[in-house]
Amino acid sequence: MLTFILRRLGVMALTMLCLTLVVFYMVNLEPNLTKLALSQMDMRATRADQEAWLERNGYREPFLIRYGQWIGVVKKQPIINPETGQATARFSFCADPAEPKYSGILQGDFGCSTKFKVPVGNKLFPALGATGILMLWVMVVMVPVSLLIGVLAGMREGTRTDRSLSVTAIATTATPEYVSGVIFTVIFASWLGWLNGSAATATREGPSFYNFTLPVMTMAIYGIGYIARMTRASMVEVMTQQYIRTARLKGLSFPAVVIKHALRNALIAPFTVIMLQFPWLLTGVVIVEVMFRYQGFGYTLVEAAGNNDIDLLLGCSLVSVFVVLVTQLVSDIGYALLNPRIRVK
Secondary structure (H helix, E strand, C coil), rough: CHHHHHHHHHHEEEEEHHHHHHHHHHCHHHHHHHHHHHCCCCCCCHHHHHHHHHCCCCCCCCHHHHHHHHHCCCCCCCCCCCCCEEEECCCCCCCCCCCEEECCCCHCCCEEEEECCHHHHHHHHHHHHHHHHHHHHHHHHHHHHHHHHHHHHHHCCCCCHHHHHHHHHHHCCCCHHHHHHHHHHHHHHHHHCCEEECCHHHHCCCHHHHHHHHHHHHHHHHHHHHHHHHHHHHHHHHCCCCHHHHHCCCCHHHHHHHHHHHHHHHCHHHHHHHCHHHHHHHHHHHHHHHHHCCCHHHHHHHHHCCCCHHHHHHHHHHHHHHHHHHHHHHHHHHHHCCCCCCCCC
């Protein structure tokens, strides 16, 4: 197992390196740099002024040099003031070094946000924490409900209960977040009148029923159906096994057979599906957070993309890649621990 983990960690590092290299190249294309220069200057700035700004702030250095500086394996060079000849930092609102220094991802420096005029970490990590709280409550609601639905449907395959729960699960999975979000807003705002003024004050007043409870409901209702369907399929397969029939013939009650013999084996496949919900939640919050104005990771990612905030966009991409790779590793390890028949070779 230790060898497997070390090998996977090596593959993860190589994958992150390749993916971040691609993302770094894409966000630093010439149109993006031009829009960045215009957003930091007068919109009427000439092409020469834009070029001078990009040159002065280090955006015209060779691509691999800039990527190495962002990673933290190449020293960042200060900007030389042509009038005084003294070294200055690129951005006054960040802790950019005024002398050659290793300052990148490996040193904990994610760069400067040109939109918010703060270090990227000051904007990214609070947003990530807010999304983490949102994801936690989504999992708290989604996992128990979906497992309960799946187990109840799988226990009574072909019955009216099974058909009813299966139709409900399919309906929730077939409804995208932006549709269920609108439906919930209509129900609670137009019909029940619970959201008067909430949409307008969501950004100023912090978490509320509008920008927290409704996002949790919107994302949970979508994931419940998928996990429930996988749990039902796994439960149906387990209930047809020979050891379940043997337990029934020994005189054990049906609930005892389900809880003591069937449930543990039936939850092996859903465990993998549940772990894979974390990457989905990280991308699904983009639509939901923007819809409900929740100041989290998805909202920050949209703002970074819309304002061509290169360093903040790179930081969001790095976090996304890291979360996907870590959850896959945890999923593989947990799958092996839950099922003793699986041996990592």
